Every structure is written in C-alpha cells, then in structure tokens.
Amino acid sequence: MASHPLLKPLLIVLLLVGGVMGHTLRAQSTLLQNAPARRVLSLNGSWNYIIDPYENGFYDYRREAFDQSKSGKGGYYDNAKPSSTQEPELIEYDFDKSAALQVPGDWNSQDPKLLYYEGTIWYKKSFHLAPKAGQRYFLYFGAINYEAHIYLNGKKLGMHKGGFTPIQYDITDQLSPSGDNFVVVKADNTRRPNEVPTINTDWWNYGGITRDVFIAETPATYISDYKVQLAKNDANTLAGYVQLSGPNRANQAVTLTIEEAGIKQTLKTDGEGRVAFRLPAKKLMRWSPQNPKLYAVRLSSGPDAVQDRIGFRTIQTRGADVLLNGQSIFMRGISIHDENPLIPGRARGEGDLRMLLTWAKELGCNYVRLAHYPHNEIMLKLADEMGLLVWAEVPVYWTIAWENPDTYQNAEAQLTDLISMGKNRASVVVWSVGNETPLGEPRLKFMSSLAQKARALDDTRLISAALELHRTPDNVIHVDDPLGEYLDLTSINEYAGWYWGGSPSEITKYTFDIKYNKPVTISEFGGDALAGYHGDANTRWSEEYQEALYVNQLKMLSTIKNLRGMTPWILADFRATRRQHPVYQNGFNRKGLISSTGTKKKAFFVLQEYYRQMAQKYDRK
Structure with a gap:
C-alpha cells in the first residue's frame, strides 16, 4: 500500500453511528486521528452503483429491513451472484454489470438523470487486502451525504448521519483472510425535517460519497488521538495530550519531537493510555497570515509514529x-x-x-x-x-x-x-x-x-x-x-x-x-x-x-x-x-x-x- 498524494493530511475524528432502523444516534468508539499519515490503501476511483428509489435493496416487501432479519441476508449489501447449479436462485441486481461513479464525487454531476435525485443509491467496490498479523485496519470515508449504511463482505459495520463529517470503522476482524474483499454503501441524501441540516437549505443537495475513501493500517497498539497547540492565551506554553489505543496502551512511553524548535520530550501514559503535557514554547515562531510557519511534529510510541505539520498561535x-x-x-x-x-x-x-x-x-x-x-x-x-x-x-x-x-x-x-x-x-x-x-x-x-x-x-x-x-x-x-x-x-x-x-x-x-x-x-x-x-x-x-x-x-x-x-x-x-x-x-x-x-x-x-x-x-x- 502507498500513501495517496491527495489524502495528505486529513484527520480522523469521533464519529456517530445509530441504530439500523431508528434515528437515535450513538457515539462510535473512535479511534484514529490523522489516518492519511499512516500506511494507506486508497479506495478512490470507480465504484459500481445501483439507483434504488424504492429501497428494494434494503427492505423486503413488508418494509422490514433485510439486515434486521434473522438471517441478515437478502439486501444488496450481500453482493450476491447466481450459483452454478442448473436452477440458479433469483437475483434481481448485479453490481458488476452496473454502471460506475467516480469516488470522490457526487452523483448529481456524473449522470444527467441524477441531477435532482434525492434518495438511495448503492455503491460497491472490490479490493484486495490480506491482513497481516499484529496490525489493525481502519476503513475511512471523508464524507457521505447524508445517511450512510456501510457493509464489508456482506456484514454491516454501522450507520452514520451527517453529510460532511468523516466515518471510520475498525475492520481488522472483518477482512477476508484470502485478501478478496468488497465494501457496499447505501447512501441516502433524502432531506428530512428532524435532521441537520433540515429540509430547507440554500445549496445543492449533492448525494453520494463526496470525499476520499481509504483503509489505514496501524500496529496493534497505536496513537489514536492527539492535540499539540499553544495553551489558552499563553504564547509561551505548549499544551495538549496524546492518546494510545490497543492492548498495551497503559504506562507506555510517548515521545513528542519538534526538531526545528529543539523540543524533544518523552512522556508516560496513564492506565487508560492517555498523557497530558505542558511544555515551554518560547522558541516556537508564531503562525500568522503574514508568516504561516508550520513545524514538523512527530509523535512516536513503540512501533507507531505519526507525522504532522502544525502551526502555533494564540487567538x-x-x-x-x-x-x-x-x-x-x-x-x-x-x-x-x-x-x-x-x-x-x-x-x-x-x-x-x-x-x-x-x-x-x-x-x-x-x-x-x-x-x-x-x-x-x-x-x-x-x-x-x-x-x-x-x-x-x-x-x-x-x-x-x-x-x-x-x-x-x-x-x-x-x-x-x-x-x-x-x-x-x-x-x-x-x-x-x-x-x-x-x-x-x-x-x-x-x-x-x-x-x-x-x-x-x-x-x-x-x-x-x-x-x-x-x-x-x-x-x-x-x-x-x-x-x-x-x-x-x-x-x-x-x-x-x-x-x-x-x-x-x-x-x-x-x-x-x-x-x-x-x-x-x-x-x-x-x-x-x-x-x-x-x-x-x-x-x-x-x-x-x-x-x-x-x-x-x-x-x-x-x-x-x-x-x-x-x-x-x-x-x-x-x-x-x-x-x-x-x-x-x-x-x-x-x-x-x-x-x-x-x-x-x-x-x-x-x-x-x-x-x-x-x-x-x-x-x-
């Protein structure tokens, strides 16, 4: 896998997923900040799609969700293929023979018949990734407008609401050992009165997977979050935290390095893998529009390291x-x-x-x-x-x-x-x-x-x-x-x-x-x-x-x-x-x-x- 040049540098954030049927949101446990600074596999490019205004790929004829049934089967997320028997089962869709949309990109501008379309479209992408022992893998979407149901190899990862915030799932245990995988997304840009935004807006309601998609790889214990900024109204103090996740996150050494400013500090995480810090910052040049100075900041712990470019200023x-x-x-x-x-x-x-x-x-x-x-x-x-x-x-x-x-x-x-x-x-x-x-x-x-x-x-x-x-x-x-x-x-x-x-x-x-x-x-x-x-x-x-x-x-x-x-x-x-x-x-x-x-x-x-x-x-x- 290689870093995608247009992905740098995005940040992964706390996400929301909800119940499959309802509209109550719950926080997803998160995980990874600055995922593109990792080793990544881009899933940008052509995705096959199916227009589904009646949501046939999600509900049966009784309007019950397939992924809530006892078998969990029957939806388009199965990516089903006819068997080789003499009497193959009835399958009324085929992603591989369907047209393609470019991701990232909205559907409205890619197909004239979708210019004003509001509703469900299914996306499917096949990819090869054989998981390595001791590594973790995170599937990341920069944005999907608006409600997204996401499946990997026919199993549901979750649902997310919000057309402009990132979506991330730990897929380590869902990847196929053979390396042959597929991801299916149900994207629905229908406007509804109780959503954010609500029905009435003054911009185009672009639907689809509108930002980058990739899979990021980390060690089993990894730097999942961090903040490195000047303290509130204090130009002489660098303040923030680092959060480790994984089985060996407690009492681990974390090193913060800003080589150009002569800063190198080794910290130790608490029992939850977190460490806060306050350090002298008198040598840091201040960022401003006239002089947008950025420093190379490196965080490392054990086998994991993350690079970022960060400016320092007070407001x-x-x-x-x-x-x-x-x-x-x-x-x-x-x-x-x-x-x-x-x-x-x-x-x-x-x-x-x-x-x-x-x-x-x-x-x-x-x-x-x-x-x-x-x-x-x-x-x-x-x-x-x-x-x-x-x-x-x-x-x-x-x-x-x-x-x-x-x-x-x-x-x-x-x-x-x-x-x-x-x-x-x-x-x-x-x-x-x-x-x-x-x-x-x-x-x-x-x-x-x-x-x-x-x-x-x-x-x-x-x-x-x-x-x-x-x-x-x-x-x-x-x-x-x-x-x-x-x-x-x-x-x-x-x-x-x-x-x-x-x-x-x-x-x-x-x-x-x-x-x-x-x-x-x-x-x-x-x-x-x-x-x-x-x-x-x-x-x-x-x-x-x-x-x-x-x-x-x-x-x-x-x-x-x-x-x-x-x-x-x-x-x-x-x-x-x-x-x-x-x-x-x-x-x-x-x-x-x-x-x-x-x-x-x-x-x-x-x-x-x-x-x-x-x-x-x-x-x-």
Whole structure:
C-alpha cells in the first residue's frame, strides 16, 4: 500500500453511528486521528452503483429491513451472484454489470438523470487486502451525504448521519483472510425535517460519497488521538495530550519531537493510555497570515509514529479587538462553499480547494468562512499552509427541529467531529454553531448548549454564530440576539440593498445599534450579479448594481466602531436549487464575486481595494 498524494493530511475524528432502523444516534468508539499519515490503501476511483428509489435493496416487501432479519441476508449489501447449479436462485441486481461513479464525487454531476435525485443509491467496490498479523485496519470515508449504511463482505459495520463529517470503522476482524474483499454503501441524501441540516437549505443537495475513501493500517497498539497547540492565551506554553489505543496502551512511553524548535520530550501514559503535557514554547515562531510557519511534529510510541505539520498561535478577544498573537487584526474575509464553480459538483480534491483559496488570497483575504457545514479536512491543511484564518461551521441552518432531542444530539455530534478534525490546525480560529436561526426560547436553549459544548471541547478558539437582526422604521439596525451573550464575536448577516433597504445608494441611511461590546464581524452581505450583464447602478442583476452595493455597504459598515472583520457572500457563484430565474440565475446563486466561468465581477475589485487599505492599517510585519 502507498500513501495517496491527495489524502495528505486529513484527520480522523469521533464519529456517530445509530441504530439500523431508528434515528437515535450513538457515539462510535473512535479511534484514529490523522489516518492519511499512516500506511494507506486508497479506495478512490470507480465504484459500481445501483439507483434504488424504492429501497428494494434494503427492505423486503413488508418494509422490514433485510439486515434486521434473522438471517441478515437478502439486501444488496450481500453482493450476491447466481450459483452454478442448473436452477440458479433469483437475483434481481448485479453490481458488476452496473454502471460506475467516480469516488470522490457526487452523483448529481456524473449522470444527467441524477441531477435532482434525492434518495438511495448503492455503491460497491472490490479490493484486495490480506491482513497481516499484529496490525489493525481502519476503513475511512471523508464524507457521505447524508445517511450512510456501510457493509464489508456482506456484514454491516454501522450507520452514520451527517453529510460532511468523516466515518471510520475498525475492520481488522472483518477482512477476508484470502485478501478478496468488497465494501457496499447505501447512501441516502433524502432531506428530512428532524435532521441537520433540515429540509430547507440554500445549496445543492449533492448525494453520494463526496470525499476520499481509504483503509489505514496501524500496529496493534497505536496513537489514536492527539492535540499539540499553544495553551489558552499563553504564547509561551505548549499544551495538549496524546492518546494510545490497543492492548498495551497503559504506562507506555510517548515521545513528542519538534526538531526545528529543539523540543524533544518523552512522556508516560496513564492506565487508560492517555498523557497530558505542558511544555515551554518560547522558541516556537508564531503562525500568522503574514508568516504561516508550520513545524514538523512527530509523535512516536513503540512501533507507531505519526507525522504532522502544525502551526502555533494564540487567538483571543479584548473588548472590541480580535487579538492574533497579542496583536489587533482586521479579519479580511470571504465566504466559500465546498464547490468548484467551474466544474459541476462538489469540490473533488486538493486542486479544486487550492484554487478557491488562491482566489481568496488574490482578493486580499487573510480569513475565510467555510460555510455552512464542515468542509474537507484538506481545506484546513491548505489554509494552514497558505496563511488564511478560518471560520468553521456546522449545518445548524435556518429552522432546525429545536425541541427534538435527537436533532440536538446530531448537531452536537457534528460539532464534536468538526472540532476534533480541526483542533491541530492553526488556521481555525472560530467555531460557528449555526447560521441565521430565528429567535425563540427553544432555539436559544439549543444554540447556547452548542456554544457551551464547543467551549468545553476547545477553549483556545473563538465561538460565534451568524446572527440575524431586526430593523425599526427610524432606519436603525438592531443587534440584540440573546444568543450573543454566549459568543465571543457579534457576527451578523445583513442584506441591505438586496433583500431590503432600497437601492444601493439608499443603504447608507442605516445606522447600527449593537448590544454587545464585542468585536463585530459581518458574516454575510451581498447581492446577485450575472457576469457580463451590464446596466447602471440601479439595474438589478447587473455587475454595476453589485458594484454599487459593495461601495455603499462598505460606507455603511464603516460606521460600526467595533467592526473587526467581514466575510461577504460569496467568493464564487454556486449551484442552488432554490434559485430558478431562467435568465439571471438558472440554478445558481449569483452573489459570487467570481462567476461560474471564473470571471471576476466588478465588485471583486471594490472589495480588493478596501482590503488593501485595511491591510495597510492593521498588518504588522
């Protein structure tokens, strides 16, 4: 097996699996962090698929699940073949004679008849892997949207909910001794009201196995988790932990090495295989957008070793200021979807993701909002490398089933996964618990609980959410959402000049009344423009209208004394089923500063110039 070049470096995180029939989620015991740093076998490539809108491969004619029957047989996951007898049994499917989809990749963009498809599709991949004695093997999926039932050699491994978080299973005991194996996945992207996200969203519901798939190999006792970062608000102390798993995890030596910084420390695990540490870190150069310094970090214990590239910085707030390494910054940002506008479908790998972040850098950004769900882990690694601060978010979007306990547990689990996979990334400075959620007591309880959970999991980063606002007839924009009490940033979405407020020239009449003395970041503003469509500043959908909107938004927002950043909506046009105007939208949200053909619209240069001025004001060498 060889490392796949596009997999480096992803992180494996705490996963959720649930009962086969029900929707109650339970935590899977986890296991492996930074799996691509291991010896891996890639399962990317062609997977045979079967479209199954009636779920014939999962239920019998009485609507009872085959994998819950006494025999556990009968579903498509058996990958059954006719016997060689004179009267072969009836089998009404055949993966090997079915068409193929490329993985990673959504199904919507690969087959015209699947463009709007929501439902079940079965995937099958055969592979050869003969397990070696004394080794463990983990099957990893970067993401499957949305509900996934996963089987190996006809046996169920589990079920996972969440279209943007990784899935991992220890398959050591399920691999065939002969080395001939097959994995089958039931992927279902059906939208449901109690899920996260819920039925109503404003992005394309891409289905399928959308991120990398591989099998990672470790020794029997292995490094399963670790955190190596600066302590909270302490630039001189390196703090974290290492967790061993396996039969010999107790009282084992673990060595942490950062050779370039002269750090080499040997630690000893406790009876559960865990060791926490605090070490002097005065010699570590601080990571920043101007100098995105990464160190080679090595963790080793017995036969196991893991390599990572990690940056070190502090992030905190003080009054109106956001302090990076103790210095006040202005977060010059842009929002981004996990989608390459030039090629239909989800972003497929490092090339697509690097292109998006390169555009952001060209715009003058030091910050990106990865909306509205966990993005590919490769994106976080690239942000580390390229010097971009990151706002990372879970898909608690618009109106969730606030009073459903299972919905909350699902949201909390996705948040836990997100924090787990980003905890060693210097670029990640904000955990966001949601977007544009309406006021109300059930929502406040739900969202504040998520904020408290995020803070308990990681007290070294900022907590926020994209809040809504309300206006009064005297042209005052009020920001007084009670959720703001639980957040480090006051972040708001406002669409003056597009959804309300009159024409672009009229929006400078608005003033802001913001309840909290905290840094303010504008998490969204913008308006649609069809690239190449021109008119005057009052011609809706024209580049000139969007340009004027940006000019006047920046004038209006400059009156906010606590303004410390923004992530306008959005870097590039993206596909959205809700956007149906046959001339100007045609299935795209056109608020991008870059078009679906890669053309920069006029507003791009307005924001670029503004960011140039803000960089001169705030940036320090």
